[in-house]
Amino acid sequence: MAQEMGxxxxxxxxxxxxxxxxxxxxxxxxxxxxxxxxxxxxVKTVYPLVVAVLPDVPEEHRRLLxxxxxxxxxxxxxxxxxxxTQFAMGYRIINYSKLRIWDFExxxxxxxxxxxxxxxxxxxxxxxxxxxxxxxxxxxxCKEEMEMMQAKPKTxxxxxxxxxxxxxxxxxxxxKKICKELLDTLKxxxxxxxxxxxxxxxxxxxxxxxxSLIYNLDLAMLWRHLENVVDxxxxxVVHYCAAVSSKPWRYTGKEENMxxxxxxxxxxxxxxxxxxxxxxxxxxxxxxxxxxxxxxxxFQAALLEAGATPPAA
Numbered sequence: 001m002a003q004e005m006g007x008x009x010x011x012x013x014x015x016x017x018x019x020x021x022x023x024x025x026x027x028x029x030x031x032x033x034x035x036x037x038x039x040x041x042x043v044k045t046v047y048p049l050v051v052a053v054l055p056d057v058p059e060e061h062r063r064l065l066x067x068x069x070x071x072x073x074x075x076x077x078x079x080x081x082x083x084x085t086q087f088a089m090g091y092r093i094i095n096y097s098k099l100r101i102w103d104f105e106x107x108x109x110x111x112x113x114x115x116x117x118x119x120x121x122x123x124x125x126x127x128x129x130x131x132x133x134x135x136x137x138x139x140x141x142c143k144e145e146m147e148m149m150q151a152k153p154k155t156x157x158x159x160x161x162x163x164x165x166x167x168x169x170x171x172x173x174x175x176k177k178i179c180k181e182l183l184d185t186l187k188x189x190x191x192x193x194x195x196x197x198x199x200x201x202x203x204x205x206x207x208x209x210x211x212s213l214i215y216n217l218d219l220a221m222l223w224r225h226l227e228n229v230v231d232x233x234x235x236x237v238v239h240y241c242a243a244v245s246s247k248p249w250r251y252t253g254k255e256e257n258m259x260x261x262x263x264x265x266x267x268x269x270x271x272x273x274x275x276x277x278x279x280x281x282x283x284x285x286x287x288x289x290x291x292x293x294x295x296x297x298x299f300q301a302a303l304l305e306a307g308a309t310p311p312a313a
Contacts, residue, residue, distance in 0.1 A: 016108040017047050017127045018071070021115055022098045023061075024054040030061045031249040032115030035270060037068040038279040043122040050110070052101050054094075069281035075100040078183065080191055092195035096186065099196060102172070102179035114168040114239065116247050118270050121236035123215060126171050134172050134204045136165035137216035139197075140224060165208055167197035168239045169216040219246050219266065223257050238266055248274070 019040060023033055037049050050071045053062065062072055078096040101112060109127055113119070129135055182203060192198040201208070213221070217235045220242040240246045243255045246263070248270035253259050273279065 015047055018050050018104075018107050018110050019045070019047060019113055020050040020052060020101050020104065020107075020110045021113050021117075022052045022095075022101065023057055023065075023115060024077075024094050024097065025056050026058045026061065028247075028249055029115045030064065031274070032117075032247065033065060033070070034068055035118060035248070035274040036113060036115060037065070037070055037281070038276065039119045039270075039273050041069070041279050041281070042273055042276070043119055045119075045122060045124055047124065047127070050104065050107075052098070052104075054097060067281060073104065075103070078186070080186075092193075093191075095196045096199070098167075099182045099186070099199075100179065102174050102182060103176055104174045105176050107174050109171065109173050111171050112167075112169065113237070114241070116240045117168055117216070118238050118240070118248075118273065119236065120238065120269065123236050126211075126215070129171060129209075131173060133207050133209045134165075134170055134200075135209050135211050136167065136170035137211045137213055139164050139166040140218065140221065163205075163208055163210060164201050165210070166216055166218060166239070167200050168218075168241060169237055170200075171211075218242065219263060220257075222260065222262050232262060232266070238270075240266075240270065 021033055021036060023029060033051060040049055048071050049069070050073055051065050052073050052075045053065075054077050055074060065072060075097060077094065078099055080093060080096065098112075101110070104110065109131070111123070111126055126135065185203065186199065189199060189202075214235045215237050216239050217232075217237065218239045218241060222232075240248055243258065244250060245252045245255045245258055246267075248267045251258070251267045253264070257263060
């Protein structure tokens with residue numbers, strides 16, 4: 001599918017807007033991406049999900065994502081010099097590769113969602129927000145995060161002194177020019193514990209506009225700042241990032257706070273979407289005697305009309 005994607009100006013019916021996520025390696029985060037694809041289908045978004053994959057994502061995982069209607073775009077990893085990795089948390093370093101999604105200029109605007117994010121209500125309206133800014137939800141710094149912040153070198157970024165967003169969900173405008181600036185500036189920037197999140201905060205500090213908490217509820221907010229969570233039922237996007245087992249596909253209930261009723265309810269909510277077979281992507285079929293595709297998102301129908309091959313089932 002990636003090879004068939006052309007410019008928004010020459011691909012018949014190809015959308016200018018899309019959701020995008022990032023996947024690396026052969027780990028279990030593939031389950032998060034599959035869940036996200038099904039979640040977006042459940043809320044009836046009219047836009048595709050693009051998955052930026054590193055070369056180390058195995059072929060079987062790629063086929064699974066294509067079978068769920070995802071558009072795959074392979075990107076090269078962003079490597080930091082070895083002498084610059086000591087302050088960034090090891091498992092976060094690979095996330096600098098996420099910067100390459102700014103290169104997807106065939107789309108005029110995208111909404112980035114982490115694999116451990118789920119969408120429970122349609123958020124397509126965010127594509128209509130004014131151009132020129134980056135939109136995201138404010139990040140909370142409590143004891144654990146502040147300890148990591150204080151451990152970084154004095155020359156590192158100090159974004160927490162201004163508005164600071166969580167990079168698990170954000171609305172942005174792809175631009176090859178900005179992508180180059182991001183990668184070039186990174187070469188002369190000290191890494192920090194929160195890796196690309198802190199870097200993006202510094203880079204876009206003059207362009208950042210806060211979104212409501214309902215667009216990215218960090219699970220930890222339920223026990224750290226419940227007073228700010230007006231109504232969990234109104235939350236449109238949940239970010240399962242509080243602990244290793246807060247990922248619904250890894251959930252055991254054994255870690256601290258994981259036995260809370262509100263946490264268990266949200267984990268079940270994710271699993272219900274993931275296990276809902278009717279939400280699996282359906283290859284378009286045509287009703288007898290008719291020309292309209294059945295159970296098919298508009299962007300895939302447009303690809304069929306243009307002569308493109310749909311993702312394998």
